Amino acid sequence: MLELLKVLVCLPFLAYSCYSDIKTRRVSNKVWPIMLGAASPFILHEMITSGLPYIFRTVISFVVIFIFVYILFILHAFGGADAKVLMVISIILPVFPQLSLNVVQLPLWGVPLLDLFTFSVFGNSVLMTIIVPLGLLIYNLVTVPPKELIKKPLYALIGYRQHIDNLEEGHFRLIEKHEETPNGVVQRFTRTGTSVDRDMILKLQALHRKGSIGEHVWITPGLPFMIPITAGFLAAILFGDLIFHMSFNYLVPLV
Numbered sequence: 001m002l003e004l005l006k007v008l009v010c011l012p013f014l015a016y017s018c019y020s021d022i023k024t025r026r027v028s029n030k031v032w033p034i035m036l037g038a039a040s041p042f043i044l045h046e047m048i049t050s051g052l053p054y055i056f057r058t059v060i061s062f063v064v065i066f067i068f069v070y071i072l073f074i075l076h077a078f079g080g081a082d083a084k085v086l087m088v089i090s091i092i093l094p095v096f097p098q099l100s101l102n103v104v105q106l107p108l109w110g111v112p113l114l115d116l117f118t119f120s121v122f123g124n125s126v127l128m129t130i131i132v133p134l135g136l137l138i139y140n141l142v143t144v145p146p147k148e149l150i151k152k153p154l155y156a157l158i159g160y161r162q163h164i165d166n167l168e169e170g171h172f173r174l175i176e177k178h179e180e181t182p183n184g185v186v187q188r189f190t191r192t193g194t195s196v197d198r199d200m201i202l203k204l205q206a207l208h209r210k211g212s213i214g215e216h217v218w219i220t221p222g223l224p225f226m227i228p229i230t231a232g233f234l235a236a237i238l239f240g241d242l243i244f245h246m247s248f249n250y251l252v253p254l255v
Contacts, residue, residue: 002042002045002046003093003097003098003099004097004099005042006039006042006043006092006093006097007093007097007099007237009035009038009039009042009092010035010039010089010092010093010233013031013034013035013038013085014085014226014229014230014233015230016031017031017081017085017226017230018224018226018227018230020226021081021224021225021226021227022224022227025171025222025224026081027081027085027226029081029084032084032085032087032088035085035088035092036088036091036092039091039092042092043058043091043092054094057094057095058090058091058094060094060116061090061091061094061095061116061117061118062087062090062091062094064090064116064119065086065087065090065116065118065119065122066087066090068119068122069082069083069086069087069122070083078225079225081226082225082226082229085226085229086118086121086122086229089117089118089121089233090116090117090118093117093118094116094117094118095111095115095116095117096111096112096115096117096120096236096240097117097237099237106237106238107236107237107238107239107240108238108239108240109239109240109241109245110240111240112240112241112244112245113244114241114244117236120232120236120240120241120242120243120244121229121232121233121236122229122232123232123241123242123243123244124231124232124233124235124236124241124242124243125225125228125229125231125232125233126228126232127232127242127243128228128231128232128235129223129225129228132223133157133158136156136157136158136159136160137156137157139160140155140156140160140161141156143160143161144156144161152218154189155175155218158175158220159175159218159219159220159221160218160219160220160221161216161217161218161219162216162217162218162219163215163216164201164204164205164208164213164215164216164217165205165215167196167201167204167217167219168196168201169196169197169198169201170196171221171222172196172219172220172221172222173193173194173195173196173219173220173222174190174193174194174195174196174200174217174218174219174220175189175190175193175218175219175220176188176189176190176194176217176218177190177194178203178204178207178213180207180212184212185207185212185213187213193220196219204217
């Protein structure tokens with residue numbers, strides 16, 4: 001019952017962080033101490049009743065996750081809010097919660113050998129992000145002329161075409177830079193993308209009117225990583241560690 005309460009405490013904060021991340025690409029730092037404070041009665045109760053073994057598991061969970069996400073943050077592979085939510089979860093749920101749904105025991109696929117719940121949440125969230133490139137690829141195969149896809153196959157996995165007249169300032173970036181040269185406009189792929197603001201939109205519209213570029217440009221959506229983290233959290237609760245399960249059941253037998 002205590003572990004279920006801790007899970008239920010986490011869910012509203014994760015839901016709010018998804019909403020905030022979608023709307024503004026930011027999550028207030030105030031969310032995480034409130035989330036930890038809301039769960040603190042259950043954490044203290046478990047520390048008192050379970051003693052040193054539970055405290056030791058919590059310390060190990062936090063230290064491992066802190067080092068891991070800190071390295072990713074330094075490498076600019078992770079956002080601050082993403083790192084903080086995982087650190088808070090590592091304290092609230094240091095190991096996999098054992099829950100029952102009627103007669104069904106959760107997680108359905110059992111607990112992995114490395115019983116660090118937050119580490120599995122992160123692994124699940126990374127796996128969830130694979131869905132985005134696959135979805136973009138299917139969309140582009142249906143909507144983009146084959147000749148253009150052949151010229152720009154990588155674009156189909158990371159972005160989609162948008163009509164210049166429909167461009168708006170928002171949470172997406174141009175995949176290409178458009179540079180005017182004496183020989184015309186040169187389009188170059190940019191890994192980090194180019195921000196779309198009003199000046200950029202006006203520039204693209206002017207280039208299109210002059211016939212220097214076509215009527216479409218390629219943009220990439222800025223995926224709020226808080227959504228995969230929340231999905232990874234729910235997947236860990238219901239199923240377990242997705243990467244461990246697939247590796248152990250599908251890859252290991254092939255070796």
